[in-house]
Amino acid sequence: MDTLKTRRSIRKFKADEVSDEVLNPLFEKAFRSSTTGNMQLYSVVITRDKAQKEKLAPAHFNQPAYANAPMVITFCADFNRFTKWCEQRNATPGYDNAESFACAAIDTVIAAQTFCVAAEEAGLGICYLGTTTYNPDQIAEVLQLPKLVVPIVTLSVGYPAEDPQCSDRLPISAIVHQEVYKDYAPADIDRIFAEKESLKENQQFVSENQKENLAQVFTDIRYTKKDMEFFSQKLMDFIRKQGF
Amino acid sequence: MDTLKTRRSIRKFKADEVSDEVLNPLFEKAFRSSTTGNMQLYSVVITRDKAQKEKLAPAHFNQPAYANAPMVITFCADFNRFTKWCEQRNATPGYDNAESFACAAIDTVIAAQTFCVAAEEAGLGICYLGTTTYNPDQIAEVLQLPKLVVPIVTLSVGYPAEDPQCSDRLPISAIVHQEVYKDYAPADIDRIFAEKESLKENQQFVSENQKENLAQVFTDIRYTKKDMEFFSQKLMDFIRKQGF
Numbered sequence: 055m056d057t058l059k060t061r062r063s064i065r066k067f068k069a070d071e072v073s074d075e076v077l078n079p080l081f082e083k084a085f086r087s088s089t090t091g092n093m094q095l096y097s098v099v100i101t102r103d104k105a106q107k108e109k110l111a112p113a114h115f116n117q118p119a120y121a122n123a124p125m126v127i128t129f130c131a132d133f134n135r136f137t138k139w140c141e142q143r144n145a146t147p148g149y150d151n152a153e154s155f156a157c158a159a160i161d162t163v164i165a166a167q168t169f170c171v172a173a174e175e176a177g178l179g180i181c182y183l184g185t186t187t188y189n190p191d192q193i194a195e196v197l198q199l200p201k202l203v204v205p206i207v208t209l210s211v212g213y214p215a216e217d218p219q220c221s222d223r224l225p226i227s228a229i230v231h232q233e234v235y236k237d238y239a240p241a242d243i244d245r246i247f248a249e250k251e252s253l254k255e256n257q258q259f260v261s262e263n264q265k266e267n268l269a270q271v272f273t274d275i276r277y278t279k280k281d282m283e284f285f286s287q288k289l290m291d292f293i294r295k296q297g298f
Numbered sequence: 299m300d301t302l303k304t305r306r307s308i309r310k311f312k313a314d315e316v317s318d319e320v321l322n323p324l325f326e327k328a329f330r331s332s333t334t335g336n337m338q339l340y341s342v343v344i345t346r347d348k349a350q351k352e353k354l355a356p357a358h359f360n361q362p363a364y365a366n367a368p369m370v371i372t373f374c375a376d377f378n379r380f381t382k383w384c385e386q387r388n389a390t391p392g393y394d395n396a397e398s399f400a401c402a403a404i405d406t407v408i409a410a411q412t413f414c415v416a417a418e419e420a421g422l423g424i425c426y427l428g429t430t431t432y433n434p435d436q437i438a439e440v441l442q443l444p445k446l447v448v449p450i451v452t453l454s455v456g457y458p459a460e461d462p463q464c465s466d467r468l469p470i471s472a473i474v475h476q477e478v479y480k481d482y483a484p485a486d487i488d489r490i491f492a493e494k495e496s497l498k499e500n501q502q503f504v505s506e507n508q509k510e511n512l513a514q515v516f517t518d519i520r521y522t523k524k525d526m527e528f529f530s531q532k533l534m535d536f537i538r539k540q541g542f
Contacts, residue, residue, distance in 0.1 A: 061330055097474075097475060099477070147517055148524070154521075154530070168411060180332075182334075187401065220330070231342065246383075278392060282393065283397075
């Protein structure tokens, strides 16, 4: 389990396929994790086929972590299967709402992350593609997702072809609160982000982007207000369109 | 890592406290897991104090898995810390929207689930409390969560005082789709849910509740349309109130 302490996301992969014989024991572990009322409100779609992977590429902006991977796995919140079961049993489902979506989305990430832990322990590399919540509509079209199914996270999966360093993390004390949330005073913020701001690679990032500081790289380039608002609208429209 | 294959949620705990010396190495692992743009969009609030635990109890309907635990840990989506950093650096944050909430909520569950894996490997027992998304407003009040902070999942944590059986799970083939989502025909639904429906404990559940079948136990008792709609409204109102 020391894997957990030293893990890194992998964005360059060997060409080798990952077979179902390798994947299924990982899914077995993933689907054993906690789930709301034991309803298992998720489905998984595997993309290995080259033509399918091409079609899905624009939804993930064809980012290197996507393009380099031999496969991706899309974990979807799924109330379709459970609802169909209810309807077939003369039971009246009421799962077309925000609370149901929240339960399913949480179930989905729990399963996905357990998959990641098991995969990394088995020598595979993974990378989460944040683009999933940007372009869920395009992903749903390619994967033919029906109503009550929403893609939540996508993983690039494969055998690592790189050995990157661990990225920096905030101090634990910056994240853990005892009994009540202790809000951050200006001096706390300075202390918490000091190490991140002092790292050579982050300082390089700032100068390459001709910004005053690292925070501006986030707000002006990586995660701008304009983009976040655009994708918010798209995401909410899509969740509603899927029937939640 | 065989823990993952045989894990069970724990709802009865020994009285023993779980110290920070035990918890911190687990948090170290949890916070090493994947996070959107390395922003670590989560905070954790530990509840050990008896008075605090009393105050929080109604939000979790004082369910046995809550009442029996020596402590609970609330994992919260948190864009407050990151936003404060941006503001303090003359950067203009745009993280008061749905997409930002989605990123933070996903980050939060990834960290929480890695914590669970590490905790179970270390001999602790955990149980997710689904009540967190039912009563986020009450939880936020007790934990004093500021704007841009929303509780997503709560874990009961402690040393196990029971040794329950693994609960049933759907077959892997019911959840994994190759290339495209293959929607479920009536015969698929019957096959997928057959084992669950045949289990003695589930049949007992049906007869105790005087229902025709297991699906009706879910729709009429455990997760009713009326409740899900009530909690949906509450959840959406609260997320908006927190500034997203």
